[in-house]
Amino acid sequence: MAAASSREQLEIKLILVLASFVYGYFKFTWALRQFNVLSILIGAAPTGQRDEPKVDAFARRVAGVHNLAGDDFNRGIRAYYFGLAAAGWLLSPVVLGVLSLSVLIVLYRRDYRSATLDVLRPRNREAVNADRQVAGIGFGLLAYGMWGFFPLFFHQLSHVSPMDVLSNRAAWAFVFVGLLLSLRRQWGKVATVFRTWQHLAMLALAALLIGTNWLVFLWAVANQQVVASSLGYFLTPLVSVLLALLVLKERLNRLEWISVALALIAIANDVIALGSLPWVSLVLAGTFGTYGLVRKKLPVDSTSGLWLETLAMLPVCAIYALWQAQSGHAVFTGHDLRTTLLLACAGALTALPLIAFAAAAQRLDLASLGMLMYINPTLQFLTAVWIFGEPMQSERLLSFALIWLGLLVFSWSAWKKYRQAA
Known part of the structure; x- marks a missing residue:
């Protein structure tokens, strides 16, 4: 009975790890397809036109595809990170906890403390305040959740x-x-x-x-x-x-x-x-x-x-x-x-x-x-x-x-x- 229970737990752990990596793989491939579409759109960008509404609509379409591709790529990376953390569960719950905590720190530094993002981040006051509010809620949930x-x-x-x-x-x-x-x-x-x-x-x-x-x-x-x-x-x-x-x-x-x-x-x-x-x-x-x-x-x-x-x-x-x-x-x-x-x-x-x-x-x-x-x-x-x-x-x-x-x-x-x- 104990052996069967142990086998079921091992299968659940393996399924979780496999699901994380499969999800990340499909997100990566979908992001690559969207980046390919993005390159085609950029190559077909209208040049020399003075029709501002048309150019503006095209720019918004390109930006939309870019955001979708970036979101899917980020989801793929996060799935791989958490898949690696979940693999630690095969060794010990303590290893799972330490690796999950490490993943959260890496993602925080990547999403909020990146020097590249700091350069690209919008500097208008409303956007900065909104980012601070969201980050503050995230930190609060993390603190009180722990x-x-x-x-x-x-x-x-x-x-x-x-x-x-x-x-x-x-x-x-x-x-x-x-x-x-x-x-x-x-x-x-x-x-x-x-x-x-x-x-x-x-x-x-x-x-x-x-x-x-x-x-x-x-x-x-x-x-x-x-x-x-x-x-x-x-x-x-x-x-x-x-x-x-x-x-x-x-x-x-x-x-x-x-x-x-x-x-x-x-x-x-x-x-x-x-x-x-x-x-x-x-x-x-x-x-x-x-x-x-x-x-x-x-x-x-x-x-x-x-x-x-x-x-x-x-x-x-x-x-x-x-x-x-x-x-x-x-x-x-x-x-x-x-x-x-x-x-x-x-x-x-x-x-x-x-x-x-x-x-x-x-x-x-x-x-x-x-x-x-x-x-x-x-x-x-x-x-x-x-x-x-x-x-x-x-x-x-x-x-x-x-x-x-x-x-x-x-x-x-x-x-x-x-x-x-x-």
Whole structure:
């Protein structure tokens, strides 16, 4: 039975690889045919005519064929890229993930960072703004989509204790982000934080908050509490509103008060339904909301900030590793190859969504970015219920309904503020 299942999986993988390459081949051949038609049209171009409408119509026809040929050629290249990534699935899901990520980076650089395209790209303001908006949405979807699928990834490491995963995640993220900072030559931004002890204190607090958030999230994934973690991330925007009231002394409007009230009612309902405080949800929402508040005070971008935060975590992780070594347990070594690769990828996956998020924040207004943020907890919720099969009591569903209603009211309030400011 197991052999038959393994054979079926192999056939599915081979079909996927073959379909990618066949699709790419037909797109290439169709593009070559269109380029051939294009060369014939260019050779038959009217010369010496002063009939501007006729010449203009001919030029539009040539441009249309050129765009079709270029689109088909690009689709063929993308199909070949993803076919190569899919071939990595034959070796391991980890190889598939690494190759797919590499393909996305290559396509991004080819489609958005190409020097040739930069020369050819139209420079009128409307076109540039439209390109920035589309790119911003793409980066936002990539960032929140990756965060939303974190439970699926870290579920593969459920056999490793959460603190071990956290230690390896921090160490590999430190190395990966350090390489990125070297490639980008951004160490000057890091140095600004070390100039005052207040910044160092805030950095230590930020590291403590995000480290606690990561640890509780990893515990939730390992102990089938992903529904609770999704509720926590749904609560985060409302916690941020509450922190703005309590810490920053900002005044809330009526809609924001309603959204906070709905969140409090949802928590009370969860306490009644579970018979205890939903501590996983509250800790995740509280630590991440407070982390966002602290990070706003630090004069450093998200990538440099992540390197500094993992640097602050390393002494704690080292002390934990030494403590475990006394009982014969190796935190950073002794894993099988698959686990080691997953732990290394955890470091990179920690940084990549933050980089994509920073790129989205540069291109999108706050209202658009705020709408995208609900993708993360929604994907976590669907993963927990549909893939992990976690139970969902009707009483707890009421808590989610109240939170969703509160988020709807909060989003409407944020949208009104944005429109008034514009």
